[in-house]
Amino acid sequence: MFEQQPEDLRFYVKQLATEALQKSEPSTWFEVLYTGAKGDTAKIPWAKLTPHPYLQDWLKNHQPFASGQKALVIGCGLGDDAEALAHLGFEVTAFDISPTAIAWCQERFPNSTVNYVVADLLAIPSQWHQAFDFVFECRNIQALPLNVRSEVISSVTSFVAPSGILLLITRVRDTEVEPSGPPWPLSDSELAQFENVGLQQVEKLVFLESELDVKQVRIEYQRHNYLTDLNYTAKA
Numbered sequence: 605m606f607e608q609q610p611e612d613l614r615f616y617v618k619q620l621a622t623e624a625l626q627k628s629e630p631s632t633w634f635e636v637l638y639t640g641a642k643g644d645t646a647k648i649p650w651a652k653l654t655p656h657p658y659l660q661d662w663l664k665n666h667q668p669f670a671s672g673q674k675a676l677v678i679g680c681g682l683g684d685d686a687e688a689l690a691h692l693g694f695e696v697t698a699f700d701i702s703p704t705a706i707a708w709c710q711e712r713f714p715n716s717t718v719n720y721v722v723a724d725l726l727a728i729p730s731q732w733h734q735a736f737d738f739v740f741e742c743r744n745i746q747a748l749p750l751n752v753r754s755e756v757i758s759s760v761t762s763f764v765a766p767s768g769i770l771l772l773i774t775r776v777r778d779t780e781v782e783p784s785g786p787p788w789p790l791s792d793s794e795l796a797q798f799e800n801v802g803l804q805q806v807e808k809l810v811f812l813e814s815e816l817d818v819k820q821v822r823i824e825y826q827r828h829n830y831l832t833d834l835n836y837t838a839k840a
């Protein structure tokens with residue numbers, strides 16, 4: 605999963621991201637990358653053309669799912685994670701800021717039931733507020749710089765319905781010192797923000813890739829359902 609990217613691709617990504625950050629536009633370089641790839645998936649560093657293995661593992665251990673549950677895939681890239689959820693009966697919405705990425709998903713999966721949408725995580729439609737039973741956030745927060753991190757985390761958590769699940773896959777760092785990205789792995793205090801905005805941690809797994817000095821986590825969060833709590837209190 606963490607295989608080394610070709611040096612020239614890593615250099616190009618760093619250059620695109622640095623230029624975008626200088627203009628205070630942390631998300632604009634993704635569309636430049638997708639367009640420049642001209643349909644060649646080898647030019648998209650995160651594209652593995654298969655669902656993320658940590659998502660697959662979680663899904664395998666939590667089946668079966670009631671059909672028609674609403675799922676949201678954030679920053680869906682080329683769509684493999686969204687398709688995996690759709691195959692399990694979820695009603696999936698998947699969005700990305702890059703119109704080229706969304707068009708690419710539609711081209712790769714012409715018979716898909718997934719609702720692929722161009723949308724900005726930092727300007728989300730109000731109807732998505734607490735509207736999804738399952739929200740999947742994989743490697744997008746780490747791709748955005750620290751000066752928008754609080755806003756991004758609030759946005760990601762805002763999609764989760766009462767009693768709904770957020771599954772987060774991200775690189776993490778062991779210090780609060782700002783890393784040199786991209787990616788910008790999350791710190792402990794940044795992870796704590798998920799719980800400060802109404803989610804509870806259900807399970808956390810840590811994955812180490814020592815040869816690349818990469819530490820990843822998969823964290824399952826659930827939104828507290830205060831209405832259910834009130835019902836229990838009322839019945840007691």
Ligand SMILES: C[S@@+](CC[C@H](N)C(=O)[O-])C[C@H]1O[C@@H](n2cnc3c(N)ncnc32)[C@H](O)[C@@H]1O
Nearest residue numbers: 631634650679681700701702724725742743747
């Ligand atoms: C590092 S890639 C990860 C893609 C996918 N989640 C995965 O794990 O393979 C980050 C993705 O987030 C998208 N993205 C970046 N900024 C975004 C934003 N503000 N709103 C929505 N998507 C965004 C990019 O276009 C890109 O597809």
